[in-house]
Amino acid sequence: MRRTLFMSAILATALAASVNAQSFTHDPANIPIPDSNPAGVNIPFAVAGLAGGVIEVHVHFSPSHTWVGDLIMRLTDPNGVTVTLIDRPRFPELTFGSNSDFLNARFQSTGTDPETHGGNFNSTGLGTIFRAHLGSIDDFNADVNGNWNLFISDNEGGDTGSFDKITITTPEPASMLALGAGLAGVALRRRKK
Ligand SMILES: [Ca+2]
Ligand SMILES: [Ca+2]
Ligand SMILES: [Ca+2]
Numbered sequence: 001m002r003r004t005l006f007m008s009a010i011l012a013t014a015l016a017a018s019v020n021a022q023s024f025t026h027d028p029a030n031i032p033i034p035d036s037n038p039a040g041v042n043i044p045f046a047v048a049g050l051a052g053g054v055i056e057v058h059v060h061f062s063p064s065h066t067w068v069g070d071l072i073m074r075l076t077d078p079n080g081v082t083v084t085l086i087d088r089p090r091f092p093e094l095t096f097g098s099n100s101d102f103l104n105a106r107f108q109s110t111g112t113d114p115e116t117h118g119g120n121f122n123s124t125g126l127g128t129i130f131r132a133h134l135g136s137i138d139d140f141n142a143d144v145n146g147n148w149n150l151f152i153s154d155n156e157g158g159d160t161g162s163f164d165k166i167t168i169t170t171p172e173p174a175s176m177l178a179l180g181a182g183l184a185g186v187a188l189r190r191r192k193k
Contacts, residue, residue: 022172024050027165030062033071033154040072040153047078047145047168054140056169058123059085059150060104065161068114068121069097070154078146084134086114088155089121096156104164105130109138144170 026045033041057075065071073085085107091097098117105114106123111131114121123129131137150166 022050022052023167023169024048025165025167030162030164032162033065033152033160035154035160036070036157038153038155040151041163043150043152043163043166044147045150045166046147050144050168050170051173052144052170054137054144054168055108055171056167057085057107057137058104058167058169059107060164060166061102061161062164063162064120065102065154065159067096067098067156067159068100068102069094070156070159071102071161072151072153072155074151076149076151077140077142077144078148079142081139081142082135083132083137083139085130085132087133089114089117089133102161107132107137109136144168 024047026043026047028043028045031041031043054077059073068086068089069091070088072087074082075085076082085105089098089100100118100120102121104123105121105128107130109131111129114130114133117128117130119128121128121130148168150163152163154160
């Protein structure tokens, strides 16, 4: 019994480590987005230590931007693939686009199109999961390690916000999954004795 618990603890540790190893966060001092300036700001960052395709991109603002319909965000990977995460949600459907706040958004391969989203952009907890508006995060399917660029622009005057951080997540490495399965098998065999 004691051994089973020990092996289970190792398994849990291995799985937790693999999850941690597969996220990369770029968290600089917060960057104000220039108001009403289509030239925007480029936020370059270098990813290391990841493997496989991207399963989630998570963008945070702090404090929130108070009018998401002002914002365009494009993410470019080390291979030069550019995906448009949002492009002034609900503009030009509404004259100034969606007046909702942008707090943070988790982009996955499937989810709500930002263009049609009515409420605040908040993916915390059970909050809304988005897909990219143009292209898909599945397009980031080659080696993800290297130099990325997040472009953000604010295209109308008045409301403003600051970029906080971005997290790129890839699947658990196959080797870690195999190790986890192997340890689970050991724990099960021990339990039967
Ligand atoms: Ca739009
Ligand atoms: Ca603005
Ligand atoms: Ca930050």
